[in-house]
Amino acid sequence: MIEAINSAMDVALTQDPQVMVFGQDVGYFGGVFRATEGLQRRHGRDRVFDAPISEGGIVAVAVGMGAYGKRPVVEIQFADYIYPATDQLISEAARMRYRTAGEWWSPITVRSPYGGGIFGGQTHSQSPEGIFTHVAGLKTVIPSNPYDAKGLLVAAIEDDDPVLFFEPKRLYNGPFDGHHDRPVRNWSGHPDAQVPQGHYRVELGKARVMREGRDVTVLAYGTMVHVALAAAEETGIDAEILDLRTLIPLDLDAIVRSVKRTGRCVVVHEATRTCGFGAELSALVQEHCFFHLEAPVERVTGWDTPYPHAFEWDYFPGPARLAAALRKCVDT
Amino acid sequence: MHDTESGSQALRRNDPGLHIPEPAFRPGDQPDFSGISLPPAGAVARPSVDIDPSAIRELAFSLIRVLDEGGHARGEWDPQLPADVLIRGLRAMMLTRAYDQRMVRVQRQGKSSFYMKCTGEEAVAVAAALALRRDDMCFPTYRQQGLLLARDWPLIDMMNQVYSNSGDRLKGRQMPVFYSSREAGFFSISGNLGTQYSQAVGWAMASAADGGSRIAAAWIGDGATAEGDFHYALTFASVYQAPVVLNIVNNQWAISSFAGIAGGEQSTFASRGIGFGIPSLRVDGNDFLAVFAVTAWAAERARAGLGPTLIELFTYRADGHSTSDDPTRYRPTTEPSAWPLGDPIERLRDHLVTLGAWSIEQHSTLEQELAEAVRAAGKEAEALGTLKDGPRIPAASFFEQVYKDMPPHLVRQLRESGL
Ligand SMILES: Cc1ncc(C[n+]2csc(CCOP(=O)(O)OP(=O)(O)O)c2C)c(N)n1
Ligand SMILES: [Mg+2]
Numbered sequence: 001m002i003e004a005i006n007s008a009m010d011v012a013l014t015q016d017p018q019v020m021v022f023g024q025d026v027g028y029f030g031g032v033f034r035a036t037e038g039l040q041r042r043h044g045r046d047r048v049f050d051a052p053i054s055e056g057g058i059v060a061v062a063v064g065m066g067a068y069g070k071r072p073v074v075e076i077q078f079a080d081y082i083y084p085a086t087d088q089l090i091s092e093a094a095r096m097r098y099r100t101a102g103e104w105w106s107p108i109t110v111r112s113p114y115g116g117g118i119f120g121g122q123t124h125s126q127s128p129e130g131i132f133t134h135v136a137g138l139k140t141v142i143p144s145n146p147y148d149a150k151g152l153l154v155a156a157i158e159d160d161d162p163v164l165f166f167e168p169k170r171l172y173n174g175p176f177d178g179h180h181d182r183p184v185r186n187w188s189g190h191p192d193a194q195v196p197q198g199h200y201r202v203e204l205g206k207a208r209v210m211r212e213g214r215d216v217t218v219l220a221y222g223t224m225v226h227v228a229l230a231a232a233e234e235t236g237i238d239a240e241i242l243d244l245r246t247l248i249p250l251d252l253d254a255i256v257r258s259v260k261r262t263g264r265c266v267v268v269h270e271a272t273r274t275c276g277f278g279a280e281l282s283a284l285v286q287e288h289c290f291f292h293l294e295a296p297v298e299r300v301t302g303w304d305t306p307y308p309h310a311f312e313w314d315y316f317p318g319p320a321r322l323a324a325a326l327r328k329c330v331d332t
Numbered sequence: 333m334h335d336t337e338s339g340s341q342a343l344r345r346n347d348p349g350l351h352i353p354e355p356a357f358r359p360g361d362q363p364d365f366s367g368i369s370l371p372p373a374g375a376v377a378r379p380s381v382d383i384d385p386s387a388i389r390e391l392a393f394s395l396i397r398v399l400d401e402g403g404h405a406r407g408e409w410d411p412q413l414p415a416d417v418l419i420r421g422l423r424a425m426m427l428t429r430a431y432d433q434r435m436v437r438v439q440r441q442g443k444s445s446f447y448m449k450c451t452g453e454e455a456v457a458v459a460a461a462l463a464l465r466r467d468d469m470c471f472p473t474y475r476q477q478g479l480l481l482a483r484d485w486p487l488i489d490m491m492n493q494v495y496s497n498s499g500d501r502l503k504g505r506q507m508p509v510f511y512s513s514r515e516a517g518f519f520s521i522s523g524n525l526g527t528q529y530s531q532a533v534g535w536a537m538a539s540a541a542d543g544g545s546r547i548a549a550a551w552i553g554d555g556a557t558a559e560g561d562f563h564y565a566l567t568f569a570s571v572y573q574a575p576v577v578l579n580i581v582n583n584q585w586a587i588s589s590f591a592g593i594a595g596g597e598q599s600t601f602a603s604r605g606i607g608f609g610i611p612s613l614r615v616d617g618n619d620f621l622a623v624f625a626v627t628a629w630a631a632e633r634a635r636a637g638l639g640p641t642l643i644e645l646f647t648y649r650a651d652g653h654s655t656s657d658d659p660t661r662y663r664p665t666t667e668p669s670a671w672p673l674g675d676p677i678e679r680l681r682d683h684l685v686t687l688g689a690w691s692i693e694q695h696s697t698l699e700q701e702l703a704e705a706v707r708a709a710g711k712e713a714e715a716l717g718t719l720k721d722g723p724r725i726p727a728a729s730f731f732e733q734v735y736k737d738m739p740p741h742l743v744r745q746l747r748e749s750g751l
Contacts, residue, residue, distance in 0.1 A: 029588035052558030119445035121507030123523025308730035310496035310504025
């Protein structure tokens with residue numbers, strides 16, 4: 001998946017001279033996760049470069065470049081380090097178009113690895129998407145596989161609104177279904193790892209049905225898509241699994257269509273539960289599918305604690321927890 | 333690498349367009365630091381602590397050095413320490429290095445998830461610890477483990493944290509090396525760079541408000557000076573004349589980014605203090621005596637109610653950023669050995685030998701003794717568990733202390749977790 005993300009930026013840099021890529025360690029080194037490997041060599045030092053350790057500064061100058069007419073793509077090294085940039089994101093980028101009645105806007109993309117599974121402790125594991133989906137004016141995208149990662153990132157870069165592009169770091173080098181005690185797999189041979197070389201887009205705001213099923217709908221994104229697929233297989237429950245891909249704008253039609261058919265819904269994310277994006281999903285399902293529901297909507301999430309280093313696998317909502325929720329939901 | 337030729341460097345532009353700083357050497361290059369101007373040891377005068385900061389602005393651009401190439405202490409900044417204090421410092425630096433080596437080895441064996449060494453920078457923390465009072469409060473980064481070791485904090489307690497084992501006082505919640513010890517005056521290390529710097533100023537303001545004599549000291553890396561917190565710290569320290577020693581550890585690198593990416597190409601890091609009216613000193617960070625002397629000077633100022641001091645410790649990160657890093661991808665393999673300011677342990681050793689207070693035999697005996705002490709502590713710690721094999725603190729403990737009292741929603745989640 002990391003190569004797909006790299007390729008998306010490569011394509012964008014090639015096709016649009018206004019694209020600029022920067023962030024901590026992204027230039028000569030190619031990023032601590034290697035997402036920008038080779039891009040500086042190919043596109044030049046003044047289009048792909050290192051930034052000071054100043055997340056607020058990185059997003060601020062991106063907003064300024066956007067006002068000039070550039071299309072900045074910035075990397076925040078870990079989503080856990082995005083908080084110093086929240087003022088620029090929430091008060092500035094998100095509202096630029098609105099407060100100027102369209103005179104200015106912020107066509108910026110903020111890429112950032114998120115999520116656990118690498119023993120990163122509380123400051124290399126967080127899933128802060130819910131903080132940003134709460135803000136009017138920001139789009140939030142989370143891919144779950146290499147094909148989508150490239151197509152969605154190209155679409156995000158080409159989008160004229162500010163987009164947060166959270167990359168599930170545990171999926172960078174292979175699919176991961178939460179079975180941390182099994183051998184690590186890589187992407188080779190995976191159907192969604194066939195990534196075309198050139199330009200293509202996966203439109204923002206479109207969910208994808210990863211598995212069709214009749215018993216229950218699972219709403220997932222990022223790493224949890226793979227956990228959900230494993231849980232469906234291991235329980236034998238005929239779950240319909242939706243990969244939301246974009247949280248804002250959300251593909252409500254796809255959700256409603258599926259839940260009306262199955263009559264049951266489980267929402268899953270790695271982020272903490274209270275006021276997480278699952279709360280919004282659960283409310284929407286209740287508003288739009290109430291008369292079709294045969295069981296309460298279940299939420300499977302990270303616990304409402306910081307991400308504990310040594311207890312990563314007690315925190316991570318793995319296939320066992322999801323399986324239990326699926327059983328509970330279909331047995332109700 | 334900053335040096336006094338920054339004026340001419342400022343004129344060099346990428347052609348055409350945006351200026352992107354580049355380090356002098358990349359992999360494959362032959363590093364040559366002969367262009368760095370190093371004033372001889374003893375060349376810089378030591379002002380009295382109550383000097384008007386505007387009279388000593390040049391100290392932010394010079395380099396305070398005490399130990400010369402022959403191992404002699406020179407000039408007014410020589411703190412004239414008795415041999416037993418020097419040996420204490422030497423021992424703590426050597427212990428720090430032995431501890432780092434062992435912890436990297438166990439990380440490679442999968443017994444812990446991560447580790448960060450401070451190789452080549454041992455004097456930064458150890459000399460400061462000896463110059464400060466034991467009850468002064470330290471706000472470190474992850475590279476000042478030497479503070480704990482110089483304050484004789486038990487090795488095994490640090491190892492338990494690195495292993496996240498059943499003896500870990502932080503209950504397996506933090507990544508390795510993010511220690512915390514209230515008893516040792518060592519503030520909890522954050523993963524988020526820079527946050528401790530401004531907090532240290534707050535601690536110092538509180539101490540001043542109480543009329544206390546305790547002061548605070550903080551450390552930040554060259555790279556992290558770009559964070560807002562660095563600027564908050566200088567602003568508040570200046571406005572309230574807080575009793576705080578603000579250290580910038582310029583080890584030339586921030587992961588793969590050289591100091592120029594943090595603004596080090598245009599001026600020294602120490603010079604940032606000038607605009608705030610804060611006395612700002614630049615010191616040879618590999619010179620134990622010089623680091624001790626400037627810290628003592630700054631601490632005396634703070635304790636006398638004369639306000640904050642900014643210190644740039646000019647040093648070099650001799651090893652990788654962390655166990656996740658491979659520095660050969662972005663800098664020449666020979667760069668560490670080409671660094672002109674030498675190794676802090678060897679320099680202090682040579683000084684003690686010159687004084688006649690130490691011998692090469694004593695040195696190697698101590699080296700073995702410390703390696704043995706670290707090995708013994710490691711065995712003891714591993715008996716309490718490792719990340720790989722446990723035992724750990726019971727998992728249910730991670731629901732505790734999110735709040736002082738566990739609120740009902742967490743009580744419900746703890747029950748739901750089955751832990
Ligand atoms: C707010 C924040 N942004 C980014 C990071 C990732 N990061 C960890 S260490 C580091 C480099 C720090 O360099 P420097 O401040 O020079 O300290 P050194 O490692 O050299 O001691 C970076 C970018 C972080 N931990 N926190
Ligand atoms: Mg540094």
